[in-house]
Amino acid sequence: xxxxxxxxxxxxxxxxERIRAVAERIVAxxxxxxxxxxxxxxxxxxxxxxxxxxxxxxxxPPAREMDMLLTAGERISNALVAMAIESFGAHAQSFTGxxxxxxxxxxHGNARIIDVTPGRVRxxxxxxxICIVAGFQGVNKETKDITTLGRGGSDTTAVAxxxxxxxxxxxxxxxxxxxxxxxPRIVSNAKKLEKLSFEEMLELAAVxxxxxxxRSVEYARAFNVPLRVRSSYSNDPGTLISGSMEDIPMEExxxxxxxxxxxxxxxxILGIPxxxxxxxxxxxxxxxxxxxxxxxxxxxxxLEDGTTDITFTCPRSDGPRxxxxxxxxxxxxxxxxxxxxxQVGKVSLIxxxxxxxxxxxxxxxxxxxxxxxxxxxxxxxxxxISVLMREADLEVAARALHERFELGGEDEVTVYAGTGR
Amino acid sequence: xxxxxxxxxxxxxxxxERIRAVAERIVAxxxxxxxxxxxxxxxxxxxxxxxxxxxxxxxxPPAREMDMLLTAGERISNALVAMAIESFGAHAQSFTGxxxxxxxxxxHGNARIIDVTPGRVRxxxxxxxICIVAGFQGVNKETKDITTLGRGGSDTTAVAxxxxxxxxxxxxxxxxxxxxxxxPRIVSNAKKLEKLSFEEMLELAAVxxxxxxxRSVEYARAFNVPLRVRSSYSNDPGTLISGSMEDIPMEExxxxxxxxxxxxxxxxILGIPxxxxxxxxxxxxxxxxxxxxxxxxxxxxxLEDGTTDITFTCPRSDGPRxxxxxxxxxxxxxxxxxxxxxQVGKVSLIxxxxxxxxxxxxxxxxxxxxxxxxxxxxxxxxxxISVLMREADLEVAARALHERFELGGEDEVTVYAGTGR
Numbered sequence: 001x002x003x004x005x006x007x008x009x010x011x012x013x014x015x016x017e018r019i020r021a022v023a024e025r026i027v028a029x030x031x032x033x034x035x036x037x038x039x040x041x042x043x044x045x046x047x048x049x050x051x052x053x054x055x056x057x058x059x060x061p062p063a064r065e066m067d068m069l070l071t072a073g074e075r076i077s078n079a080l081v082a083m084a085i086e087s088f089g090a091h092a093q094s095f096t097g098x099x100x101x102x103x104x105x106x107x108h109g110n111a112r113i114i115d116v117t118p119g120r121v122r123x124x125x126x127x128x129x130i131c132i133v134a135g136f137q138g139v140n141k142e143t144k145d146i147t148t149l150g151r152g153g154s155d156t157t158a159v160a161x162x163x164x165x166x167x168x169x170x171x172x173x174x175x176x177x178x179x180x181x182x183x184p185r186i187v188s189n190a191k192k193l194e195k196l197s198f199e200e201m202l203e204l205a206a207v208x209x210x211x212x213x214x215r216s217v218e219y220a221r222a223f224n225v226p227l228r229v230r231s232s233y234s235n236d237p238g239t240l241i242s243g244s245m246e247d248i249p250m251e252e253x254x255x256x257x258x259x260x261x262x263x264x265x266x267x268x269i270l271g272i273p274x275x276x277x278x279x280x281x282x283x284x285x286x287x288x289x290x291x292x293x294x295x296x297x298x299x300x301x302x303l304e305d306g307t308t309d310i311t312f313t314c315p316r317s318d319g320p321r322x323x324x325x326x327x328x329x330x331x332x333x334x335x336x337x338x339x340x341x342x343q344v345g346k347v348s349l350i351x352x353x354x355x356x357x358x359x360x361x362x363x364x365x366x367x368x369x370x371x372x373x374x375x376x377x378x379x380x381x382x383x384x385i386s387v388l389m390r391e392a393d394l395e396v397a398a399r400a401l402h403e404r405f406e407l408g409g410e411d412e413v414t415v416y417a418g419t420g421r
Numbered sequence: 422x423x424x425x426x427x428x429x430x431x432x433x434x435x436x437x438e439r440i441r442a443v444a445e446r447i448v449a450x451x452x453x454x455x456x457x458x459x460x461x462x463x464x465x466x467x468x469x470x471x472x473x474x475x476x477x478x479x480x481x482p483p484a485r486e487m488d489m490l491l492t493a494g495e496r497i498s499n500a501l502v503a504m505a506i507e508s509f510g511a512h513a514q515s516f517t518g519x520x521x522x523x524x525x526x527x528x529h530g531n532a533r534i535i536d537v538t539p540g541r542v543r544x545x546x547x548x549x550x551i552c553i554v555a556g557f558q559g560v561n562k563e564t565k566d567i568t569t570l571g572r573g574g575s576d577t578t579a580v581a582x583x584x585x586x587x588x589x590x591x592x593x594x595x596x597x598x599x600x601x602x603x604x605p606r607i608v609s610n611a612k613k614l615e616k617l618s619f620e621e622m623l624e625l626a627a628v629x630x631x632x633x634x635x636r637s638v639e640y641a642r643a644f645n646v647p648l649r650v651r652s653s654y655s656n657d658p659g660t661l662i663s664g665s666m667e668d669i670p671m672e673e674x675x676x677x678x679x680x681x682x683x684x685x686x687x688x689x690i691l692g693i694p695x696x697x698x699x700x701x702x703x704x705x706x707x708x709x710x711x712x713x714x715x716x717x718x719x720x721x722x723x724l725e726d727g728t729t730d731i732t733f734t735c736p737r738s739d740g741p742r743x744x745x746x747x748x749x750x751x752x753x754x755x756x757x758x759x760x761x762x763x764q765v766g767k768v769s770l771i772x773x774x775x776x777x778x779x780x781x782x783x784x785x786x787x788x789x790x791x792x793x794x795x796x797x798x799x800x801x802x803x804x805x806i807s808v809l810m811r812e813a814d815l816e817v818a819a820r821a822l823h824e825r826f827e828l829g830g831e832d833e834v835t836v837y838a839g840t841g842r
Contacts, residue, residue, distance in 0.1 A: 016477030056437035079490035
C-alpha cells in the first residue's frame with residue numbers, strides 16, 4: 001500500500017463540476033489500494049477576488065488580516081472536495097493547515113514551515129479516511145496566529161506533508177501534463193520529459209519555468225520526496241522529478257530543456273568608483289529593500305577615471321522601487337548615472353549533460369549568432385547557461401536553441417552529443 | 422469607559438463600500454472613548470452561495486465539512502472589516518471563533534456554546550485594539566473541530582462574548598432600525614419601540630418576529646446583557662432590550678406589539694382513542710423526528726365512540742415529514758384520519774401590560790370578530806395571546822389588533838388601558 005499526496009491547483013477546482021471530477025480521481029486512487037492525502041489550492045480566481053476586495057477596503061492591508069482573509073479560500077475548496085469525495089462513497093476528513101500540524105514562522109504573507117506534525121492526519125489515514133488539507137496556510141508556533149506561505153504555498157504544503165508522512169510520491173496536478181523541453185506556446189515541437197532530477201528541476205524553476213515554484217522543489221530535494229507533475233484533465237503519467245543527477249548514468253546524461261523568462265528588468269549603474277566595497281553598497285541597499293537580484297555583471301575597470309559599471313537584473317515588479325532607492329543614493333555615492341531597461345528577456349538551457357559534455361557554451365552562442373540574436377549578459381551554473389537579450393528576440397532564441405540541441409522530436413529523451421564546450 | 426459589543430449582519434457587510442461605512446462607525450465608537458468588540462456575519466448572500474456550491478458537489482454534505490465550508494464566510498468579512506478599520510487609523514485584530522475562545526458542543530451545524538474564554542480578546546482590548554470576532558462559529562472543546570451555531574448564530578456569538586467580557590451593551594446592527602409594534606409592511610402606522618423587557622422580546626421572537634433569534638435573547642436574558650437593535654444605515658438609537666418586566670412600574674406596563682407568522686402548518690389527527698398516553702404517543706413520535714410543535718389543542722371527548730381529536734401546529738418546512746410519519750403509525754394506532762392544512766396564519770399580541778390589565782382577551786377576540794376573522798386555535802402565556810386563523814386573514818387581523826390596542830400613533834409608547842380581560 002502506497003501513500004500518495006496529491007495537490008490540486010486552483011484551475012483544477014474552479015467549479016463544482018471540476019471539483020467532482022477531482023474527487024472522482026481521488027477516490028479512484030484510494031480504491032486502487034493507496035492511502036491518499038490531498039492538498040487543495042483556492043478555487044479558480046477566488047484568491048484574486050479576495051485580494052481585490054481587500055484592496056477596495058484598504059490599499060495597504062495589514063499582513064495578519066490578509067492571511068486571515070486569504071486562508072478562507074483554501075478552506076472553502078477543501079470542504080467542498082471533502083463533500084464531493086463522500087458523495088462518491090469514500091470517507092474524507094478535511095483539515096486546516098493548523099489542524100494538519102503545519103507550524104510556521106510568524107512572518108505573515110510569506111511564512112516558512114518550521115515543522116509538520118501531522119498526527120491527526122496519520123490517525124485519520126489509519127481509520128481508512130482520505131485526508132484533505134488546506135494548502136498555503138499554517139499556524140505560527142508562538143502566537144497561534146494563522147499564516148500563509150507565499151507564492152506556490154500549496155505546492156510547499158504538499159511536499160512538506162509528503163515528507164512528514166514519508167509518502168511514496170507527491171503528485172502536483174494542474175492544467176499542464178508535465179515538464180516540457182520548452183514552452184510549447186513558443187516551441188511547437190517541445191517534448192514532455194518523462195523524468196528529471198531535482199537539480200535540473202531546480203534550475204528550470206529558477207530560470208522561469210512556472211510549473212513548480214523553486215521552494216517546493218528545494219523542499220522535495222532536501223527530504224527526497226519524488227514529485228510527479230500531472231494534469232487533472234488526463235490520465236497521462238506526467239513527469240517524475242526524483243533523484244540526484246549524480247544517479248543518472250553518464251551515457252544518459254541529457255540536456256533537459258530551454259526556459260524563457262520575460263519577467264525581469266535590467267538595472268545599470270554607471271561610474272562607480274572602482275574600489276573595494278562599492279559593489280557591496282549597491283547590493284546591500286537592494287537586499288535591504290527585499291528585492292531579489294538574479295544576474296550580475298561588473299565590467300573590468302578600463303576607464304581612465306578609475307570608475308566601473310555594475311549591471312544586474314531583478315523582477316520587473318520591483319524595478320521602480322529599486323530605481324527609486326538607487327537614485328536616492330546616487331549623488332551621495334558619486335555615481336554618474338543609473339539606467340533602467342525592462343525590454344529584456346532571458347533564455348536558459350538546463351541539463352545535467354552539460355557537466356560531462358564539453359562545447360555546450362560554444363554551440364549555445366553559435367546558435368544565437370546564427371539567428372542574429374545579440375547577447376547582453378551571460379551567467380552559468382554547473383548545469384545551466386542563461387543569456388540576457390532583447391525581449392523581442394526571446395522566442396526566436398528559444399526555438400534556435402531547442403533545435404540546435406535536438407530537444408524536440410519523437411524520441412523519449414534526446415541525449416546530447418556536443419562537439420566541445 | 423464602556424465596553425460595547427457590536428454585531429453586524431450580512432446585509433450591512435455586502436460590499437467593500439458597506440464594509441468601509443461599518444468600519445467608520447466602529448472607529449467612531451472607539452474614538453468616543455469606548456472599548457469595542459465587533460462580531461461579523463458573512464458578507465451579503467455569501468453563505469447562500471456556499472450552500473449552493475455544497476449542494477452541487479454533494480446534495481447531502483457531511484455536517485463537519487459543511488461547518489468547515491460555511492465558517493470561511495465569516496472569516497472573510499472579519500478580515501475585511503479589520504483591514505477597513507486600520508485604514509481609518511485605529512488598530513484592529515481579528516479572531517476566529519476558536520481564537521476568541523468560543524467553546525461549543527460537538528454537534529456540527531447546530532452546536533451550543535458551552536463556554537467563552539476570551540482571554541486573547543481581553544488582552545487585545547487592553548492594548549487599545551478593536552477586536553473583530555468571526556460570528557456563528559466555535560470550536561468543539563473535545564476534538565478541536567470547527568463548529569457552527571445554527572440559525573442566528575452570529576447574534577448568539579455577540580451576546581455570549583458580551584456576557585463573558587461583562588460588556589455594557591450588545592448592539593445588533595442590521596437594515597432595520599429597531600423593534601416595531603407590528604410589521605410596518607403590514608401595519609402602516611407601526612411604531613418603533615424605545616425599550617422593552619427581555620420577556621417581551623422573547624415572546625416576540627417566539628411568535629414570528631425575525632429581528633432577533635429566540636436563542637440570543639434567551640442568552641442575553643440569562644446573563645443580563647442589555648441588547649440594542651439598531652440600523653447600520655442611520656444614527657437612530659434603535660430599541661433597547663433590557664431588564665425584567667418585573668422592573669417596569671405597573672402604571673407603565675404596556676402592550677408591546679403585534680406579531681404575525683405564516684410559516685406554520687396545522688396537523689389534525691381524528692379519532693384518537695380517548696385514553697391516557699395516546700397524546701404522548703403522538704408528540705413523542707413528532708419529537709423523535711426533531712420537529713418543533715407550537716400550538717396544541719385536544720378536544721374534549723364528546724364523541725359517542727370514545728375517541729377524540731388532537732390538533733397541533735409545526736413549521737411548514739417540517740409538515741410533509743410530520744405527515745409521513747403520522748400516516749405510518751395511523752393504522753397501527755387505530756386513528757380514523759390525519760389532516761394537513763398549510764393555509765394558516767398566526768397573529769400574536771405581546772405585552773407585559775397584559776398581566777395587570779384584565780380584558781385583553783375580550784378586546785382581542787372582539788377586534789377579530791369586528792373584521793370577520795374566524796379563530797381556529799388560541800394559545801396564551803402570561804404576556805401573550807396567539808390565535809391561529811386563515812393565512813389570508815393575517816394582515817387584516819394584525820391591523821385590527823394594532824388599531825384596537827392603540828399601538829400606533831405619535832406617542833412614545835402607548836399604555837394599554839383595557840376594559841376587562
